Amino acid sequence: MVVPLSKQTADGTDEEVPLCYGATWADGAAQAADARRSVRALLAHAPRTGHTVVPPALAMDAELAASELVTNAIRHAPGACGMALRMSKQELTITVWDSSTEQPAPKRADPHRIGGHGLHLVQTVSEKVVVALRATGKLITAHLPVAPPRTSSPPRPSTIPH
Template sequence: MVIPLMKQAEDEHGTDEHAPLRFGAAWAAVAARAGDARQALHTFLTHAPHAGRTAVPASLAMDAGLVISELVTNAIVHAPGPCGMALQLSGEELAITVWDTSTEKPVVRKRDRHRVGGHGLRLVHAVSDRVAVAHRARGKQITAYLRLTPSSDASAGPFGRDTAGAVSRPAASPA
């Protein structure tokens, strides 16, 4: 069941202002659409300042839209059954988690400018600070973390994200 953001805001009124803002949604096997996930993300990020959180910069919101589109599309195309997403916004980062029923570990494919498709996970790694893959009882979840503040790291990319080797590093698995 999806709880509208405004209802969540009413329920959380008066909570710790430093607590992360969260939203989640789940879809049946044939009901998932990347457009719905992007719309939910947009609503979530638009609502953040009204919930006492810092506004997310437009460039980061665009990157987050790309991440959610790619991860949900991969879940739709490569995994049978239901899927879902969870969004978490803290003072430091936005975490985008997508879960599905496939047990296959996602693989970043080699760059091939002649191939149609198969570039999504490479893009997710390129715009995220880090990407983690965790196994679930039935399937897996992929979480992309996008830092809200620019990095002071010398290897950081144009928006403060680490792009040095981002697409060639494997997705991390929890210990």
């Protein structure tokens, strides 16, 4: 199931309304390429709704984060999974949910290992990563700024231990 891009306001005010997108995939149907395409579509649609044009480097970071989070859901959790994208004037959040109740943990760097680098990559390109465990699985949310960071601000630490 896919929820199309939307920008809606209940009361017609000029308050900022985030741009949202969601997708749910049945067991075995999720693909990282779908996640990347969804991010590209949302970011391409954003300027038409009054949102900021995201610089190409940040757009690539967002695609990478979505791809890695969906890949981890495919590899480490049985069953259905889903992704929600939410873009405000300040940030893009990428939330992926899956059926595993295990707390994700980045693996130590090993240049000889194939795979196992995804969560570290997501942490690297995100301002913060938050994991919310649920009785039936978990939500992992990557927060990415939609404007380039100021050079005087130090990067914020991730909430997942390194």
